[in-house]
Amino acid sequence: MGEYEPKIEVQFPEVVQVAQGATVKLECFALGNPVPSIIWRRVDGIPFSRKVDMRKASGILEIPYFEQDDAGTYECVAENSKGRNSVQGKLSFYAPPHMIEKPQDMQKAIDDSLVWECMAIGKPKPSYRWMKNGENLEPAEERVQVVNGALSISRLVLSDAGIYQCVAGNKYGEVYSNAELRVIAVAPDFGANLLKSHILVKEGGDVLIDCRPKMSPRGLITWKKGSEALRENSRMTVLESGSLRLSNAMKSDAGLYTCVARNQFGVASSSGMLMVKEATVITTPPSTLDVTVGESIVLPCQVTHDPSLELKFTWFFNEQLIHFGSHGGYFEKVGSHSSGDIMIRNIQMKHAGKYTCAVQTKVDSSSIAMDLIVRGPPGPPTSVHVEELSDSTATLSWKPGPDNHSPIITYTIQARTPFSLGWQAVTTVPEDIGGRRLTATVIELSPWVEYEFRVVAINALGTGEPSKPSKQVRTKDTPPKVTPANVSGGGGSRSELVITWEPVPEELQNGPGFGYVVAFRPFGATGWMQAAVPSAEASKYVFKNESIQPFSKFQVKVGVYNNKGEGPFGPLVTIYSAEEEPARAPTRVRVQSLSASEVEVTWKTLPWSTSRRRVLGYELRYWEKKEKEDMASVLRTVGNRTSAIIQGLKGSSTYYITVRAYNTAGAGPPSAAVNVTTKKPPPSQPPVKVMWNTSNSKIILNWEQVKALENESEVMGYKVLYKQNRHSRPRVMETNTTSVELSLPPDEEYIIQIKPFGEGGEGSSSKQITIPRISGPNAIGSASSVSTLSALSTIALSLTARTSL
Template sequence: MLLPWELLILLSLTGCLAERNTRHGPVFTQEPSDSIFPLRSEDNKVFINCKAKGNPVPHYKWKVDGRYIDMDLNYNLVEGNLLINNPHATHHGGVYQCIATNVFGTIISREAKVQFAYLQNFSRKPRNTVSVREGQAVVLLCGPPPHNGEIKYSWVFNGRPSFLLQDTRRFVSQRTGNLYIAKVEASDVGNYTCVVRNMMTNATVYSSPTPVVLRRDGEHAPLLPLIEVQFSETLHVTKGSSVKLECFALGNPVPSITWRRTDGNPLPGKMKINHSNGVLEIPYFRPEDAGVYECVAENSRGKNVAKGQLIFQSMITHNTLKDAHMAIEANLQWECRASGKPKPVYRWLKNGEPLVLEDRILVEGGRLAVSRINLLDSGMYQCLAENEHGAIYASAELKVVASSPDFSNSPVKKSMLIQRGGEVIMECRPHASPRASISWRRGGEFLKDSTRWTIMEDGTLRISNISESDGGRYTCVARNPFGTSSSTGTLVVKEPTKITVPPLSVDATVGESIVLPCEVCGDSSLDPTFKWFFNGKLIDFNRQDHFEMIGVVCTSGDLMVRNIQLKHSGKYVCMVHTVVDSVSAAAHLIVRGPPGAPEGLIVGEITDSTAQLSWESGPDNHSPVTTYSIQARTPFSIGWQAVRTVPDSVPGQMFHATVIELNPWVDYEFRVVASNNVGVGEPSMQSKQIRTKAAVPDVAPGNVSGGGGRRGELVIQWEPIPEELQSGEEFGYVVAFRPLGTSTWKQTVLASPDASRYTFRNDSIPPLSQFEVKVGVYNNEGEGPSSHVVVVYSAEEEPSEPPSRVWTRTLSASEIEVYWEPITQTASSWKIIGYEVLCWEEGMQESDAEMVRVTDPAALLSGLKGSTVYLISVRAQNSAGAGPSSPAVNVTTKKPPPSQPPGNIEWNLTNSKIFLSWEHVKAMGNESEVTGYKVSVVSVIEESLKTSEQMLAYLNTCPHPPFGKSDHNSILLLPAYRQKLKQETPVLRSVQRWSDQSDCNASRLLRTRGLGYVLDSVGQ
């Protein structure tokens, strides 16, 4: 399959090849245009472009000023383009036209005016002196030499390198080249040179100087403005061009120049006025720029006005003509429509020459009509529309075709299948010129129009109400003056297709599956195809999981709808197609499902515990709503919760209810859910958030208890009331208590809603005194209920004596064990809950001591420094606090173990025996003595070290010290260990020296190999 860009390229190539293979007359693709060429000696050649397409390829001729050009040394053809060698402005300037011809005819291009830009020199003859009085006006004539092309004028004063600057007093006209001085001053005396520059050739020439001198016979009197430079009274301007209006006045004082429109409209915003105000330029001329423009020159003596009208004109544009391939004796009509201002006139050309009119040929303006065309009328036609701004051509080719009828490209369809009772259209469209007359025959009998048989104007045969007897061969016969031809087709009549088991309308419930049948009878050779449509759209079984066509055979194509959803409700159409007919049958599926979401939920009257709700019913999805339930959500709830209503069960015909048992002063959102016999529907949109009114709180605190604290304190505790049950603002607690057996309550108010504890202090309260306690609630609406009365004990007394017989035992350089006699319980101290052991270094304060809390009369202190004196003290603790500390006892930790590991571990294997040796470790002065060594062995599996507690074995040479005597520095592995080594491929992991301070640094890991296993030995 082609990609889109590949298809685009293929179509382009096909179009190019088709155009290249189609024979047609010439068509210009490039035409000459008006041009001005500079005459340069270094490249003395000029090209005038012309190119046309055609098949056969056109050949070219050129005309200049209406005369055919003979190709010579000056003229050459280059693929249709005209090359002019060594052009001369006089001999080769003119109006050129290109002519393209092939066997189908001739066309001529538009006329192109060709000019050559040049600029000759000024005459060297000296110029006369100009004498003028001061204050008088003067005009210095430029008198440019012969030239062609755009010219720019300027003046040089006294031979200065820069040009004379123009201002309101001095003006250089670009139409005449003259220099105008409105009022002469003494500084104007000098020599003036006119400079002319050709803008195309860049050639510049200078005139002879014109001397200007002052006359001494008096000053010139003041003078009214005299407009010396002005524009034409009527000026035709073409669309899109740029127009410049010049206006300059002489006078004393120097006149000022202003511009305006006589119709009162503002000057165009795109207008440009030069700094001397003498030139008004309007670029990109448009119809709205047309009108009468005035130049006003004014001084103190008066004013003068020059005016001119700008008339909008446009070039010619017109429609194109279409080529015509027409049969002989047909009527041709072409219409050439052009627009322009002034209105264009039309001329018609045939093969480049004026069309010769005769009785059959009628020209009315741009319309050409030729009746009863013949072969001689073939050729290239051009419509020429022209006005004073130019001419434009439209070309078209007329091919007159004369041929006998031909069915090769459009024969009668060879075989047509049609169902009995139907209608058939048999087309007959031969290619013939002129158009052929058509007749039909069946077998050898020609057909005539009847109630069932009709031969239409275009030759098509229509047969209606087909019967079996209409089957057979039909022949179309075409005739014209150039011959006769025929084409035959066969009509085959088939029995019509009928749907015998159509789908039936059915009701279904969401989640069910149904089958819609569709069975047909008819001609089995027609191979019917089944299609199903749902709500007018074809079902794509590959993209829709719910639909499946089942039982697909030549006569059946049932539709199964699986797991039906509400969206499957609608019209289903079974359509059966054959090559001769199509039949269809429709059924409706109604899907019953849970109801849709209720709509328009509104919250009405609100109290402290109720809310009135109303709503509108949503879609019932073909099953009436039986009940409505209401759900609520608060900032304190987890999701939506069902709430109680009045009535308790809202029937499906009721659309309002009252929600009850709401908490006061709580923000609520509500939603309504409908149910029917199918199930529970989607909930409605939640209501806007509302807040119930405040009320006196009705929930008392729970789990009121207490006890503990310091001596003389009564501690009362309770569970705080959740925010959703506080019922209003300014919520707080009322705590009441009294000694057991008394009648007067003491109360205190706690304004914090989060309070959960209150402590009453009075040093006169005996330890463990009993109090009756209750806790109530209140808010800004009033005081709520109190809790049940409970009995709470006051704080007990701290222990009054320290533990006795405190003694210690040093375990190592970092650990000490402490023991003491426990304190005997007394009624006043109630219960000892633990002990605090204080430990601090000698020379430090007890306040800096580290403390360890324990419940038993013993403690292990670790993380201590070696060879250090510590002070130890113990005190008892109960719920009231800690008692006095015992007298401090001194204890000194042991020296730290040796810091150096065993070194130079060696091993030797002899007769399945492994002998290890290492250097003895000597303890330093502040370290404890070495008492033995520890050797650990681990197994290595697949030569990778694997360490675990289960694989660790300790070897020692004698029972005391634990692993080896301190004066031994070697070991022989015993047979039991050797057997273990053989089984587990052991590694001697480390050797550590042993002292009374336990393990310390181990030696480096040693890996050895012997008897097929690895042994690493490490000392301790």
């Protein structure tokens, strides 16, 4: 078949009714050669909304959630190179009624009027009808009307009560809304709304006395003062609601007021006493107060008032309530009954502002405001900037902060670096920065260091808070000027020259690329050998050469450099190359056991110093018999000593010991090993059953004898440690018996411990004994007694003892 124009194979109804919220699918199919393209469009030219899905490949147009705006005429257009064709269809929107305003249950008084609104939306527009108690409401009387869905009933009667329904409908459905109407008829009743028994008003003030009885229908309300009918005048008005308004109250207005309500069903009344009180007046005039930081001030608030009324004072600071007892304890009430005075102690700048005193009674209230000016040191300057920067200077600018009511006299500048301890004062040009000056130059700065600056203002009242720091800046770099300190050397291995120094601190390196130049020469030579050490943290340089003789004398100097150039050399220092270790071993090594944990070693010294083999001290190596020598512990002595005590050993154990000399090159050969066996351990059992008693100025102690175990040294005696209180040094008394008598001043508290000792040393201590301060002549106790003991009869014990202090 040849080419031909599109032919649409689908026919649409003239109008399609679509419900609100439904989804519409329109499908268009056309034949043609070439295959035609199919598009959908609205005839009115309105573009499709985003929710519309048009599938060109299948010719389907889908409209979800159909709304009023989607209604209209839609056209399918099929087109190819031979021509085009189209077909149209109309989508019409409809919606069942939906109630948007419903009548509510009502309670109305007889003879009152009712209006119920009822409104619904829908397409087509809904119509309305009303029903009462399930039957259609046909307005037979002129007082019942239905207009645009609204039901109105005037001059209600009891028979109007019932259940009403508003019905809204169109051809797609109906909706209902129910409401109940109650019509009441009651005599006046004040049961729920009695007049206040006491009504207070200030002299010259206004008051409204409410009269709201329950009654239906609404009747007539009148007022009485005392037993007479109240006559209205310019100051007394009965409002439409029945309430009584009284203006510009006078003392003569006081009295008993009665509201009388009546309708066709009855009469009722309610009374209340009106009392006219003297007005509360603040007699303190408004003022502006002036005070200096750190001072205290009383803010006055004096009042005159009706003496029968209680006053309540409240203070506000900048319209914020002051809570006394908080706010750092600055505020304190100091007023009496008719005074609300407060005191502000140790005033700070933050206390400047507006203060309001408010006084209140049951009848009225009054307030007065006063301004408090606080003079003090200046506030912090602002906007601190570094305008110009060199290797040792910085030009700053700033803006002044508040002077706090005292002119700024001078400024100071402080600086901080990563190397300083906090903020430090700096030298400036000019040296004295006047209060009107807002720029200055800081001098004597270190090159290539990061600085922050801040400015502090000073006036006659003191030094203010510092400004915020400036942005961090780095001074420019220059060649270094500071050389390393404590240049020294010596030590190391054979044929080595070791040169050491203290590194130059980073803040003194003056720039990046910092390093050291090490120069050295044999003593007496004229030429220098040099080496660069490119590390700012370096503290040592080692020169190794086989020609260097042990302990040879050298001259050394260390210089500095950075990327900007070389700095100076430090002073000449004389050092020595590495020496040789001692060649001989100590002789006549002897050892003896002192206790279970200590031995003493003696030896004959070597010559103290030779040209190349100095002796700086001796090294003792010791190990248990059951251990290998490479597990030995080491004890070093310094100087030309001939003995040493080794501590911390095990009791009843055999040890081997060697001695060798050492210097910076290392240790020499060891002596022949000697052995020693430590003494048995001291007694492990502490003294028990410790008893004490006092007699006049004496304390008598006795305890049970300690028996040593089989592997422990025998008990040779006991040490009694005693002191007056917990802070004094203890004194010691030794005894070979199990009791002791101490002559001590009375009326003091004592702390006592007892421990046995033997050949192996001191044993375990008894529990600490506290002997309390006792005012009576005699007392007795034991190690388990508490420190508050009653005075008891004494038991005297005699003994012999020897004192060792």
